[in-house]
Amino acid sequence: MSDFAAMIEASRPRIFRFALSALRDRDLAETVTQDCLLKAYRSISQFRGDSSIQTWLMHIALNLVRDIGRNRRFQFWKKARATSVNLDAAGSWMADPAASPEEQAVDRQQVQAIWGVVDQLSERQRTVFLLHFLEGLTANDIEAITGISRAAVKVHLFRAVHTIRQKLGRSK
Amino acid sequence: MSQHLSSEQISWWIAGEHSDGEEQHVRECADCRIEVERWTKVLGRFRAFGQQVDDRCTRTPSMSLKTSTWPRLALSAVLTLSLVAVALWIPQSPDSAMEEPFLAIPFVAPLAPYERATVMRMRMPVAALIAAGFEVDEPESGSSVTADVIVGQDGRAHAVRLLSKWKGNVSQ
Numbered sequence: 199m200s201d202f203a204a205m206i207e208a209s210r211p212r213i214f215r216f217a218l219s220a221l222r223d224r225d226l227a228e229t230v231t232q233d234c235l236l237k238a239y240r241s242i243s244q245f246r247g248d249s250s251i252q253t254w255l256m257h258i259a260l261n262l263v264r265d266i267g268r269n270r271r272f273q274f275w276k277k278a279r280a281t282s283v284n285l286d287a288a289g290s291w292m293a294d295p296a297a298s299p300e301e302q303a304v305d306r307q308q309v310q311a312i313w314g315v316v317d318q319l320s321e322r323q324r325t326v327f328l329l330h331f332l333e334g335l336t337a338n339d340i341e342a343i344t345g346i347s348r349a350a351v352k353v354h355l356f357r358a359v360h361t362i363r364q365k366l367g368r369s370k
Numbered sequence: 371m372s373q374h375l376s377s378e379q380i381s382w383w384i385a386g387e388h389s390d391g392e393e394q395h396v397r398e399c400a401d402c403r404i405e406v407e408r409w410t411k412v413l414g415r416f417r418a419f420g421q422q423v424d425d426r427c428t429r430t431p432s433m434s435l436k437t438s439t440w441p442r443l444a445l446s447a448v449l450t451l452s453l454v455a456v457a458l459w460i461p462q463s464p465d466s467a468m469e470e471p472f473l474a475i476p477f478v479a480p481l482a483p484y485e486r487a488t489v490m491r492m493r494m495p496v497a498a499l500i501a502a503g504f505e506v507d508e509p510e511s512g513s514s515v516t517a518d519v520i521v522g523q524d525g526r527a528h529a530v531r532l533l534s535k536w537k538g539n540v541s542q
Contacts, residue, residue, distance in 0.1 A: 207476065215421075308415060308416075309416055312412070312413075312416050332416070352385065352387060356381055356382050356385040356387070
């Protein structure tokens with residue numbers, strides 16, 4: 199395997215994480231990840247180096263996620279899948295040994311609540327929010343991946359954050 | 371800036387946008403600072419959770435024992451003991467190829483924690499190894515080798531270990 203292929207393979211966790219967060223289905227996320235890597239491997243010659251390999255791969259992954267989202271047959275199927283991942287309850291996975299049981303309970307509640315609201319966001323707001331807060335990508339990276347202008351990325355991010363704060367309540 | 375930041379300004383801040391004046395206000399105003407820090411912390415936990423999504427969903431079956439139920443553990447123990455017994459029963463030559471590690475097949479999603487796998491011994495054409503993405507140092511691609519193959523529940527091959535004496539060299 200070449201270095202390029204190794205770099206593609208190293209991106210698997212990030213692609214899988216994004217696909218799982220967006221689709222909420224483990225099998226579909228695995229399919230998207232595999233398709234993405236395969237597509238990247240087959241179109242290595244088309245990679246011009248305009249962006250980083252990570253950005254290029256996430257662009258491919260996002261298109262695959264969107265394709266699935268557009269397919270209404272998948273929508274029905276997805277809801278009936280036994281492999282669906284309930285990310286709303288995913289806070290129960292968290293176990294910070296340094297935190298007290300009370301702090302862990304608060305952490306779990308907050309993460310669960312955020313996932314609940316993320317699901318209600320528009321597709322663009324959700325995508326931008328996940329890419330920024332889950333993957334730590336900058337507005338420039340998100341622009342390159344989604345094709346949404348940098349200014350619009352910031353607005354979507356603001357709206358997503360503001361919606362989450364409104365839904366979850368705020369002290370001010 | 372003497373007044374507290376508005377809810378929108380706080381959301382913009384969390385989304386990564388703030389002016390110098392707002393920054394100075396947050397430095398001086400405990401209420402606004404607490405609110406900004408609270409949400410920064412909450413979203414930090416959200417991101418930390420994201421890393422756990424990756425760990426939970428992509429790690430190998432052997433690492434998922436902590437989440438297994440007792441019947442699964444018992445079944446695993448019985449299976450392991452059976453494999454050990456079989457391994458002890460089968461006579462092996464000192465230079466047995468069993469010492470060789472399994473090589474993961476490129477671009478195949480790793481086994482999910484809940485997924486069972488089977489090791490199947492078979493004659494494998496060298497051409498199939500090449501098609502699976504391995505670099506094979508073997509001029510005769512028409513030949514075949516004996517190999518152990520880890521096959522997932524869905525029938526996909528995940529890893530291969532060559533057993534027969536073979537002059538060729540295989541790598542990823």
